[in-house]
Amino acid sequence: MFDRLEDLLNRYEEIMGELNDPSVTANQERFRTLMKEQSDLTPLVKTYQEYKACERDARDSLSLLEEEKDEEMRDMLKEELSLARERIGTLEGRLKLLLLPKDPNDDKNVIVEIRAGAGGDEAALFAAQIYRLYVRYAERQRWKVETMDAEEIGIGGMKYVSFLISGQGAYSRLKYESGVHRVQRVPETESAGRIHTSTVTVAIMPEVEDLDVTVDPNDCRFDVFRASGNGGQCVNTTDSAVRLTHIPTGIVISCQDEKSQLKNKDKAMKVLRAKLYDLEQQKRHDEEAQLRRSQVGTGDRSEKIRTYNFPQGRVTDHRIKLTLYKIDAIMDGDIQELLDSLIAADQAAKLARMNADG
Numbered sequence: 001m002f003d004r005l006e007d008l009l010n011r012y013e014e015i016m017g018e019l020n021d022p023s024v025t026a027n028q029e030r031f032r033t034l035m036k037e038q039s040d041l042t043p044l045v046k047t048y049q050e051y052k053a054c055e056r057d058a059r060d061s062l063s064l065l066e067e068e069k070d071e072e073m074r075d076m077l078k079e080e081l082s083l084a085r086e087r088i089g090t091l092e093g094r095l096k097l098l099l100l101p102k103d104p105n106d107d108k109n110v111i112v113e114i115r116a117g118a119g120g121d122e123a124a125l126f127a128a129q130i131y132r133l134y135v136r137y138a139e140r141q142r143w144k145v146e147t148m149d150a151e152e153i154g155i156g157g158m159k160y161v162s163f164l165i166s167g168q169g170a171y172s173r174l175k176y177e178s179g180v181h182r183v184q185r186v187p188e189t190e191s192a193g194r195i196h197t198s199t200v201t202v203a204i205m206p207e208v209e210d211l212d213v214t215v216d217p218n219d220c221r222f223d224v225f226r227a228s229g230n231g232g233q234c235v236n237t238t239d240s241a242v243r244l245t246h247i248p249t250g251i252v253i254s255c256q257d258e259k260s261q262l263k264n265k266d267k268a269m270k271v272l273r274a275k276l277y278d279l280e281q282q283k284r285h286d287e288e289a290q291l292r293r294s295q296v297g298t299g300d301r302s303e304k305i306r307t308y309n310f311p312q313g314r315v316t317d318h319r320i321k322l323t324l325y326k327i328d329a330i331m332d333g334d335i336q337e338l339l340d341s342l343i344a345a346d347q348a349a350k351l352a353r354m355n356a357d358g
Contacts, residue, residue, distance in 0.1 A: 001099065005048050009045055009049075011041065012041045012042075012045045015037055016038065018034055019031070019035070044095070044099070047098060051092065051095060054087045054088045058081055058084040058085055061080045061081040062081055065078065065081065096351055096354070100347065100350050100351070107171070107172070108170070108171045108206040108208070109165060109167065109206070110165050111164050111165075111204075111274045112134060112203070112205075113160070113162045113202070114130055114131050114158065114161050114201070114202050115127065115159070115200060115201045116157070116158065116159045116160070116198075117180065117200055118198060119183075119198025120198075121153065121187075122183075122187045122198045123198040123199060124155075124157030124158055124159050125155065125156065126181075126198050126200055127157065127160075127200040128152075128156060128157050128161075131158060131161050132333075133330070133335065134165070134333070135163075136332055137335055137336075138165050138167065140334075140336075141170075141173075142167070143170055144165070144166040145165055146163060146164045146166070146257070147161065147162075147257050148162040149161070149254050149255050149256060149257065150257075162271060164207065166207075171206045175206075176346070177202050177305075178202055179201070179304065179305035179306070180202075180305060181199065181305065182306070182307045183198050183199070183308045184197050184311070185308075185311060195311060205274040205275065205277070206278075207273075207274055208273045208277040213273045213276050215246075215272060215273060219246060219247050219248050220244060220246055220247070221245045222242055222265060223242070223243040223245070224240070224241065224242055226240075226241060240256070240259055240260060240261045240264060241254065242254070242256070242264040242265050242268050244268040244272060249275075249279070251276075253272055254268075255268040303319075306318065308327060308330075313326075315327050317338060317341070319342070320345045322338070322341050324338065
């Protein structure tokens with residue numbers, strides 16, 4: 001580990017030298033690439049430098065302790081040595097986390113799809129609530145939300161909704177939300193007061209650029225139609241809505257949020273690229289079974305990941321066996337504790353695997 005840290009420290013110093021070179025600053029593309037690399041390395045380098053400083057302090061305290069005869073001074077040196085060793089242990093743990101392979105998608109925006117599953121209208125109502133949950137969470141993070149497409153039902157529910165969340169680190173935070181979300185509650189229409197169980201499926205996909213996924217225009221068929229609102233009421237008098245069919249995979253994407261046909265086409269292509277990239281990622285997940293077992297539910301769409309039990313006021317994440325009794329706050333977008341716990345569990349699993357691999 002420490003050989004690798006020394007190599008990364010040397011690389012960081014090389015980058016800092018290059019950034020001071022006028023010929024590099026004149027080349028904007030090279031300058032941006034180096035700045036990104038420097039930014040990625042900074043937390044690791046700063047932590048390693050602090051680790052080395054603490055090690056020096058511990059060595060100095062130990063050396064002085066061996067020579068010191070005065071008991072009061074010895075007690076003080078022992079305390080300094082103990083504090084330095086405790087800090088070294090903390091920093092070593094942090095360095096291991098920082099050395100974990102970084103998910104290349106972590107800094108990307110995300111495309112979210114929510115589909116009502118089992119439970120009819122009740123599932124559609126819950127899908128609308130889950131949509132609001134993510135919108136509220138995005139607002140708390142000061143991220144931007146753009147709706148791509150939605151299929152609503154008249155009572156305020158959603159059979160389907162897709163939307164883009166743009167913000168720093170959006171994928172790194174939300175990637176654990178993919179899977180089946182289950183709700184247990186008494187529907188308003190239930191006169192006997194029986195608890196019903198309904199489900200929605202959430203898919204989280206990183207937004208990808210043209211460079212990440214190449215789409216052959218000949219593989220795409222575009223159909224245009226008139227956008228409509230609830231109950232078929234027309235909200236647009238032109239054929240601005242777009243239905244994109246990707247012929248090789250059979251993927252169909254509708255987009256009618258924009259009044260411009262061109263903008264809807266662009267959004268539909270954005271979703272298609274994300275879906276094709278996601279298919280490739282799923283294939284890779286299946287091939288790398290051992291890696292998948294070391295991760296906390298970021299791959300399997302059929303996995304039941306969470307239960308929202310309204311009568312008991314609890315939310316349980318089944319992957320990490322965490323139960324929180326604050327369902328109202330969670331439904332209002334307060335999911336940071338859930339996400340932090342999932343990230344910590346994922347990091348612990350990866351660390352365990354890294355240590356097992358030697």
